[in-house]
Amino acid sequence: MNEREYLLEQKPFIPFSRPWIDETEIEAVSQVLESKWISTGARVREFERAFAEFLGVKHAIAVSSCTAALHLSLVVAGIGVDDEVITTPYTFTATAEAIRYVGARPVFVDINPETLNIDITKIESAITARTKAIMPVHIAGLPCDMEALQEICHRHNLVLIDDAAHAIPTEYKGQYIGNIGDLSAFSFYANKNMTTGEGGMITTNDGTHAETLRTMRLHGIDKDAWARQSKRSIWRYDITSEGYKYNMTDIQAAMGLCQLMKLNKQHERRRKFAEIYNTELQKFAQIHTPFVSENANEHAWHLYIIKLQSGNRDDFVESLREENIECSVHYIPLHLFEFYQKRYGYNVGDFPKAETVFEQVVSLPLHPGLTESDVSIVIDTIGTVLES
Template identity: 35%
Template structure:
C-alpha cells in the first residue's frame, strides 16, 4: 500500500511557470511580484493593507511592534497553539500570559481571556486554530473596553470566514502563514494585514531594516536615492520567487477550501455514529477552511489517542498528535506567564489527533483512513 500523508501542498505546472518567469526577469528579491501578491491578498481578505514577510512568526512580531507592545508588557496568548504564538511576544521582551481555550473550537474566548488579564496587558493574540474561525466580536468588545490591541494569528485560516466575511479583517492587525502545511503556500513566508495605514507603513519599513526608501526603489533607479534608518529594523522580507507562487496559489484558494470542506464532511458522516470520537465542525459564527481535520479521542473509544496513531501508522496512514500545549514545552517550563490552570488545553493536547486532509486526497485513500479508524473503534 502507498503511504497516505497527513498533509500535502497542491502545487503544479502553473507555479513552476510563475517561478520561471521571475527567474527570467532577473528580479528575484522583494519587488513587483511581492507588491502584486500583497495587493491581491488584501483584496481577497477585504482589508486595506497587506505587508508580505518572511514568515508568519515575523509577521506576528511586526504586528506586536506596530500595535505598541513594549518590553515588560503582558500579551495574552493561547498555550494551545504552535509555539511561535508565544515566541513572538517573548522576542520583544514582553510576557506571554497563557489563557485556556474553548472545548468546541480550540480557540480563545472572551471569558478565558478575561480570566488572565493583568494591569500590564497591552495585547491579545487570538488564534484561528487549525483554520477554525474564532468568535471575534466578544474579544473585540473586551479589547475596546480596556484599550488593548487585538492581534489575530490567522496562520492557518486563509479561506475561513467569520459571520460571512473573510477572517482577519476585524482585528487591529492579523498575521498569516504560507508554510507548506497551510492551504496557500509559498514554501516559507507570511503576511501582515491591517486597516491602519500608519501601522502598515511602519511594518513595511521595519521588514527591511527600517529603511525610508525600499530596496526595490533603490535598485530600480539609475541614480539611487540616499536611504536613512530611523529605528532599528529587521530583515523580514519575502522574495519575488515566493510571491509568484503565492499569486498562483491565491487563485486556487477557493477550490482548495471547497475540496477540504467536502472531505471533512465525508469524515463527519463516517464517524457520526461512532461512540468515543468527537470531530471538528464549523462553529455557528463561521466556516472553517479545515486546514486540519482533528478528532478528539474520548474515554469510551476502544483505543487511546496514542494507540490509534499507532494503528493508523501500521496501516501506512500518517496522522499527527493534536496541537501542542506551549506551556508544557521545556522552553516555557516554569514560565511566569502560567497564571491559571489550563484544563481544556491539556485535555485537547492529550487526546486529539489530526487525520489526513489535503486537496489531492483521493476518496479511495480517505476510505482507507476511515476504515482504519472504524476498525480501531470496533466498528
C-alpha cells in the same frame, strides 16, 4: 517479504499533508528566476495587492514567515518589555515566541474544549494593568468569536492581533479573518492552506501601521531596492525606523500569487473531505468530530482534529501509521514544555481543558491532493483500528 509486509505495500500511503503545487507554480517561479530579479520586487507588490483584495482589507504586507508577521505586529502596536499579551496555550510555539521577542510575557488563558479556541469567558480575569494586547488563534481554521474579542479589547484599550496562520480562507459573520482584528498574521509555511515554502503576511486597515511595517520588514530602510531602481541616485537611502530582515522574495511571491488563485478551489476540496469525515465518523461512538459553527462562519479546514473519547491516543496514531496512514497531533499545550515552565513559571495542571484535549486529539489527513477514495480508506481503517 512476509504476507503483512506484502499487503501493506499494496496499500497506498496517505500523507497527513501535502502542498498543492502544479506546473503553474513551476512556470511562475521559473519566470522570476529568468528575470534575474529574485528578491523583493514587483511580484511581492502584486501578491500584496491581490491578497488584500481577496480579503477586502486595505493593506497587506508580505514577510518571511507568520512568526515574523506576529513579531512585527507586536512591535508596530508598541508592545514591549514587561507588557503582557493574552493568548492560548493550545497553539504552536511561534505564537508565544513572538511575544517573547518583544520582551513581553505570554499570559495563557485556557481553551473552550469544544472549539479548541481561547475561552473568551476566561479572558477578563487574566487582564492586568500590564496587559496590552490579545492574540487569539483560529485553531484549525475555525474563527474565534471576534465580536466578543473586539468588545473586550475596546473596553480595556487593548490591541487585537490575531494569529491567522490556519485561517485562510476563514469567514466570521460574513467577513474574512484578516479584515477584523487590528493586525492579522498569516502563514504560508509548506503545510498551510496556501504556501510559498516559507512566508507570511500581515493585514491591517491602519494606513500608518502599514507604512511602518513596510519599512521595518527590510532593515528600516525608507525604500526597498525595487523602488530605488527607478531613481537617479540608486544607492541613496535613509533608515527611518527600527528594522528587521523579514522581507519576502519575488520567488516566494510568484508562488503565492498562483496559490491565491487556487485558494477557493483547494478550500472546496478541503471542505468536501471534511464533510465526508463529519458524516461518516458519526458511526464511531468513540470519536468526537470537530465543532462546526452555525454563525454564518466558514471554517478554513486547515486541520481536521478529532477527539478520541476512549482508548489510548498514541496507540491509535501508531496503529494508523502501521496501516500507511499518517496522522499528527495538534497541539502539545505550551505550558507543558520545559522552556515555558522555566521562563514563565507555568506548571502541569495550569490549563486543565487544554491538557485533557491534548490527550484526546488526532489530526487526520486533510489536504486538497487527497481523493474521496483516500478519505474512505482512512475512515474504514479507523473502523478496523477501533474494533481491534
